[in-house]
Amino acid sequence: MGKVFRFNKDVDTDQIIASQYLLYPTVDEMKAHTFESLDANAVLKALGVRAVLAPSFARIFYRNSINIGLPAIVCDGLYDAVRTGDEIDLDMEKGIVTFGEQTFSCTKLPVHLQKILDRGGLISSLDEM
């Protein structure tokens, strides 16, 4: 079970860094040109968020999320059914969200991807292969 935090709009990471600064040799030099949250997904994860559910995601957010080990789950209908503070259950292997008596189908994550998430994301999983 996990507690719901319901937001109005999803986060857009596209404008975090102006593309021409990407050519700088190190991330530290690029940081001077970014907003405070270099990686929106990492911030959410650090805050203790265990999964992000939404009817749809901007692609960069979606991939970043999975890749740092924060499940991003597409789930229709849930958004209108819950409020902040509600408790829901998420079964990623079966692709089912349960809220009281109601169930919602959501993205199923293949075993391979579950393993990546369990290992803390894409890069961490490379170190354990």
Next chain:
Amino acid sequence: MGMTIAEKIIARAAGAEAVRAGEIHTVTLDYLMSNDGTTHLTIDMYNKLRNPRIADKEKLVWIVDHNVPCDSPKTAASQKKMRDFARDNGITFYEGEGVCHQIMCEKHVVPGQLIFGADSHTCAYGALGAFGTGVGCTDYLYGMVTGGSWVMVPETLRFNLTGKLTDRVTARDLILTIIGMIGANGANYHAMEFVGDGMKNLTMSDRISICNLCVEAGAKTALMEVDDITLAYLEEHGGRKPAACFKSDDDAVFEKTFDIDLSTIVPVVAKPHFVDNLAPVDEVKGVKINEAFLGSCNNGRIEDLRLGASIIKGHKVADKVRFLVVPASQEVYRQALREGLLDIFMEAGAMIMNPNCSVCWGSCQGVIGAGEVLISTGTRNFKGRAGDKNSFVYLGSAATVAASAIAGEIVSPYTY
């Protein structure tokens, strides 16, 4: 139930009989393209791995195209890192030969492939019937080390094209019109598929231009069927053979189908600071410009240069206006040279630059200052994209750009 082109390509890459939109699959990648925008960051991450390794170096293509020739010690350091790594690891490497997507289309991509590119406009490869999609460094590195990745199968928006574009209306006007119609998020995470009788009237150059810009509607990829025009292009470019030629099945599921009669498309521009901020050219005519740019992975091909040259021939670039002409590759550059096009542009007072991303990228050459206005065939017009954060970029076709360069203000492509 049938499958779309996108589903068929992912099924092939996943080794699955059938896949459906919304599913996540583990896939083998055919190519991993990366340019000097981010490769140095990927290398840094690679070097920090406990057991760094490359699954298959034949899949990697690295292209220096964003800052060519190099303009600062900082970017020189980034490029040296990339060059040295490519040499030490036997990675296919291009430098100064052209914009990455143009090089990939000319030399590598074949139909049926699934390709990751560390660049937003990788969706251009759909013109060749390949599934190209842009990724960041993390995804790139994972693909580089394992040869594979994960993808969510996208839903498809289908565009059924009929008829023919009229004189001086280009594929660029068509795709800008579509983006204006569905919006900058209109195809989020979707594949955009282009089919119909109208396809036979679109050249490979047109098709690359269309697919290339689909990311500006939020698309994950763009796809087209393989036909005689595709096969002729592959034959002319190294005699490449398709890996697989896919068409969507009759009973495939499309989220939505749009019917577009090409003869109804008119010249348009995207106004600052969004690609979907669309207006017919006539609505913005009279806007004074400081610079005009003909080039980029969207419109730097020989067909674009021919169109621009046909308009500017016998005219001069307006006083105090800079006109940058940047062929998308060495192949295009040399062809333009042979056809006398570069001479026409220079006679008119244009500057011919070496093949590279140029001012479309807003870092290397031709950047504009505060308060300045650029009319461009580049891919994006976001705030600050072409230089100062208080500058303005209008996007239009090669014809509109060339005509505007003569007038010194935005004008209809029919003006000259």
